[in-house]
Amino acid sequence: xxxxxxxxxxxxxxxxxxxxxxxxxxxxxxxxxxxxxxxxxxxxxxxxxxxxxxxxxxxxxxxxxxxxxxxxxxxxxxxxxxxxxxxxxxxxxxxxxxxxxxxxxxxxxxxxxxxx
Amino acid sequence: xxxxxxxxxxxxxxxxxxxxxxxxxxxxxxxxxxxxxxxxxxxxxxxxxxxxxxxxxxxxxxxxxxxxxxxxxxxxxxxxxxxxxxxxxxxxxxxxxxxxxxxxxxxxxxxxxxxxxxxxxxxxxxxxxxxxxxxxxxxxxxxxxxxxxxxxxxxxxxxxxxxxxxxxxxxxxxxxxxxxxxxxxxxxxxxxxxxxxxxxxxxxxxxxxxxxxxxxxxxxxxxxxxxxxxxxx
Numbered sequence: 001x002x003x004x005x006x007x008x009x010x011x012x013x014x015x016x017x018x019x020x021x022x023x024x025x026x027x028x029x030x031x032x033x034x035x036x037x038x039x040x041x042x043x044x045x046x047x048x049x050x051x052x053x054x055x056x057x058x059x060x061x062x063x064x065x066x067x068x069x070x071x072x073x074x075x076x077x078x079x080x081x082x083x084x085x086x087x088x089x090x091x092x093x094x095x096x097x098x099x100x101x102x103x104x105x106x107x108x109x110x111x112x113x114x115x116x
Numbered sequence: 117x118x119x120x121x122x123x124x125x126x127x128x129x130x131x132x133x134x135x136x137x138x139x140x141x142x143x144x145x146x147x148x149x150x151x152x153x154x155x156x157x158x159x160x161x162x163x164x165x166x167x168x169x170x171x172x173x174x175x176x177x178x179x180x181x182x183x184x185x186x187x188x189x190x191x192x193x194x195x196x197x198x199x200x201x202x203x204x205x206x207x208x209x210x211x212x213x214x215x216x217x218x219x220x221x222x223x224x225x226x227x228x229x230x231x232x233x234x235x236x237x238x239x240x241x242x243x244x245x246x247x248x249x250x251x252x253x254x255x256x257x258x259x260x261x262x263x264x265x266x267x268x269x270x271x272x273x274x275x276x277x278x279x280x281x282x283x284x285x286x287x288x289x290x291x292x293x294x295x296x297x298x299x300x301x302x303x304x305x306x307x308x309x310x311x312x313x314x315x316x317x318x319x320x321x322x323x324x325x326x327x328x329x330x331x332x333x334x335x336x337x338x339x340x341x342x343x344x345x346x347x348x349x
Contacts, residue, residue, distance in 0.1 A: 003143030057167035076171040087190030
């Protein structure tokens with residue numbers, strides 16, 4: 001149940017993020033869309049690692065070892081993905097700052113050099 | 117109009133893919149082989165209560181080293197690109213009295229909390245990356261409250277390089293001293309399960325990662341603020 005809810009939320013966030021990424025002219029809004037997309041993917045990955053009735057994989061006492069825990073591998077992967085996503089977002093924001101300093105606008109349509 | 121159609125088409129196509137994926141989803145009832153080894157043997161093998169930490173720091177430690185490297189590259193490139201194009205010493209409006217007083221009170225507390233989070237990474241949810249992000253949030257607060265203050269870029273670079281070097285050296289020590297190779301945490305005694313000084317090298321490695329991530333994210337924040345040309349500590 002929790003897993004299904006998580007995967008639906010994640011999928012919706014991915015779609016909203018893609019929509020925001022494609023339909024906005026403003027670079028900052030595109031970056032926000034990308035971040036939403038990123039968060040959606042993280043939630044979907046976490047939902048794949050969910051085990052029915054499992055708790056967080058923190059074994060307080062060695063005698064707790066037999067209990068049901070959720071999968072730690074997707075969680076570790078998402079931890080990595082969050083950090084990389086943060087690096088990418090910072091990188092994109094840097095480009096946005098530099099583009100604004102060059103042209104004085106953040107409207108993607110004003111950057112004619114990029115058109116094909 | 118054509119562009120709108122394309123966007124709609126893309127979203128519908130991705131939605132269709134996800135629909136199939138969501139429709140076939142049912143949460144698993146048991147772990148896959150690797151994961152069940154991590155969960156069932158991990159705590160005894162490595163002495164870390166938090167299994168995610170033992171995966172991140174030891175079992176897949178090499179990946180984490182790569183991740184930290186990518187973060188370093190991102191921070192360096194952000195610093196470089198913003199350095200080239202920054203506006204001259206413009207004066208920024210100072211933070212309000214409330215923000216300044218609040219920062220003076222909260223800054224050390226947030227730093228302390230960050231250190232707590234990364235030192236306890238092997239026992240509680242948390243660890244180097246989370247603790248580093250908390251430390252960087254303290255720096256955000258101080259940048260907001262006093263934007264005209266010159267930032268200590270040199271100090272951040274020194275902390276970052278030293279902790280990165282320590283990370284690699286600790287990993288290499290694992291390769292030399294222990295049986296299981298690079299980044300093995302069992303070159304120190306595992307200690308009493310669940311206590312702060314347990315799980316061998318994991319607290320040391322995660323503290324180093326925390327310092328490194330904290331200083332990298334702080335330097336990203338300070339780069340975004342601008343006027344970082346005249347470095348002083």
